[in-house]
Amino acid sequence: xxxxxxxxxxxxxxxxxxxxxxxxxxxxxxxxxxxxxxxxxxxxxxxxxxxxxxxxxxxxxxxxxxxxxxxxxxxxxxxxxxxxxxxxxxxxxxxxxxxxxxxxxxxxxxxxxxxxxxxxxxxxxxxxxxxxxx
Amino acid sequence: xxxxxxxxxxxxxxxxxxxxxxxxxxxxxxxxxxxxxxxxxxxxxxxxxxxxxxxxxxxxxxxxxxxxxxxxxxxxxxxxxxxxxxxxxxxxxxxxxxxxxxxxxxxxxxxxxxxxxxxxxxxxxxxxxxxxxxxxxxxxxxxxxxxxxxxxxxxxxxxxxxxxxxxxxxxxxxxx
Numbered sequence: 510x511x512x513x514x515x516x517x518x519x520x521x522x523x524x525x526x527x528x529x530x531x532x533x534x535x536x537x538x539x540x541x542x543x544x545x546x547x548x549x550x551x552x553x554x555x556x557x558x559x560x561x562x563x564x565x566x567x568x569x570x571x572x573x574x575x576x577x578x579x580x581x582x583x584x585x586x587x588x589x590x591x592x593x594x595x596x597x598x599x600x601x602x603x604x605x606x607x608x609x610x611x612x613x614x615x616x617x618x619x620x621x622x623x624x625x626x627x628x629x630x631x632x633x634x635x636x637x638x639x640x641x642x643x
Numbered sequence: 644x645x646x647x648x649x650x651x652x653x654x655x656x657x658x659x660x661x662x663x664x665x666x667x668x669x670x671x672x673x674x675x676x677x678x679x680x681x682x683x684x685x686x687x688x689x690x691x692x693x694x695x696x697x698x699x700x701x702x703x704x705x706x707x708x709x710x711x712x713x714x715x716x717x718x719x720x721x722x723x724x725x726x727x728x729x730x731x732x733x734x735x736x737x738x739x740x741x742x743x744x745x746x747x748x749x750x751x752x753x754x755x756x757x758x759x760x761x762x763x764x765x766x767x768x769x770x771x772x773x774x775x776x777x778x779x780x781x782x783x784x785x786x787x788x789x790x791x792x793x794x795x796x797x798x799x800x801x802x803x804x805x806x807x808x809x810x811x812x813x814x815x816x817x818x819x
Contacts, residue, residue: 530718530746534770536682560675560780573745577771602778604678 536583537576543587550583553592556609557582557599566609677778677786677797684712684792685776689766692743693751699740699766709788709817710738711810713762714774716746717754719782723800726758733761737814741765742773744782748816785810789817 541547559575567575567582578599587597598627599607605614615623679685683703691698704710715722715731733739741762743751751765768774777786777794787796787810796813798806 525777531769543720563673574771574774577775580770581772602678602775603675604677604779606724609740 533573533576534580536580536587538579539583541583541587546586547583549592550579550586553586553595554579554582557596558607558609560607562602657671660683673782674799676799677794679778679794680796680797684788684794687773687776689742690743692746692765693748693755693796696760696762697764699742699764701792703740703764704788704792705790708738709787709795709814710740710763711814712740712742712777712784712786712788714742714744714768714777714779714784714786716744716782717750719744721801723754723758723785725783726761727802728804728807729761729804730759731761732802735811737811738763742768744768744771744774758802787813787817791814 541550551568555566557564557567557578559567559570559572561572561574562570567578582595586592597609604627607614612616684704686701688700689698698758712734731738739761741764745764746767783801785798785802786794796818798810802810
């Protein structure tokens with residue numbers, strides 16, 4: 510009974526609001542006026558990681574910092590910056606981690622090379638077997 | 644087939660299990676560190692967060708004196724927890740500059756009244772623009788800035804009592 514009550518209390522408890530009550534950045538939830546620019550911004554936002562909710566993109570997250578990042582992306586796109594320049598700007602500050610876009614680099618090349626090596630190795634094994642049988 | 648080869652799949656499987664289990668037992672840190680360590684602060688200017696203290700601009704950091712740049716907010720619970728440590732650092736002669744994140748001036752006034760004011764200046768960052776500009780990903784965070792305005796160190800999370808001597812050391816290093 511006690512346990513049940515405890516669970517009930519847990520289920521009903523309102524989460525403590527450790528969050529600010531300031532208005533969101535202007536372009537956190539507002540789309541850009543130009544649909545083509547908004548499409549560019551949206552595509553970029555879907556490949557940027559939210560810093561506090563690390564499994565989500567900033568396009569999916571309602572975290573305040575994600576809103577601030579969307580504002581940065583949209584105002585920079587509006588000012589004519591290219592999406593890749595904005596991605597670089599963020600990567601200069603937060604490292605590769607901020608970007609979901611796979612990139613070939615000194616540390617990631619084995620990820621791209623390994624499938625090729627495995628396919629080649631598999632091909633060699635198959636080749637060897639078929640030749641033996643023939 | 645030799646005997647040891649028979650055991651090989653089991654050994655491989657155990658190795659695989661260990662690989663999966665390890666991060667579950669010891670979750671890796673999810674802190675995102677600023678990549679701007681060793682680089683100059685980006686250009687910015689923030690309006691004063693309240694009527695009593697001046698705001699901040701990048702030029703303020705180029706007077707030859709190392710100082711701390713503390714990202715905080717009145718709504719942030721660990722920021723209240725680190726207030727005594729910031730007070731201690733200030734008593735030891737450290738200049739602390741605050742970036743107040745998405746905050747109301749009246750809430751800030753109450754926060755400073757309750758927890759003391761270790762800050763020489765506080766700038767209001769209403770939309771997190773400077774926070775993103777310096778590679779900070781949350782509150783509280785504390786940066787050591789040298790006398791040329793170069794970021795020398797980033798402390799993520801609240802400053803505990805044991806971090807005070809460490810930060811004093813980093814400030815001393817920043818003098819060189």
